[in-house]
Amino acid sequence: MSDEIKVKPTPIQRNTLDVAIELTKLHFDKTGYESLEILERTFIELYSMVKMLERSSSDTLRKFIPENMK
Secondary structure (H helix, E strand, O other): OOOOOOOOOOOOOOOHHHHHHHHHHHHHHHHOOOOHHHHHHHHHHHHHHHHHHHHOOHHHHHOOOOHHHO
16 A cells, blocks of 8 residues: 555635735734724724625726736
8 A cells, every 4th residue: 555645735715704804914914003993993894895806706806906917
C-alpha cells in the first residue's frame, strides 16, 4: 500500500458576514478603535454594502474597476 495520501484542497468560501467582519477589522486596523457605536455603525454600513454587491451582476461591478487593474 502507498504511503502517499492525495487530498484535493477545498477553496475557501466567504459569506456576506465573513466579508463584512474582515472589512471592519481592516478598517479599524487602519483608523483605530474609537467607540462601540462607531464600530456598530461601520459594520452595518459595510455589511449593507457587501450585501448589495453580492446581488449585483459582474457586468455591473466591472465598470467600477480602475482602468489600470483591468
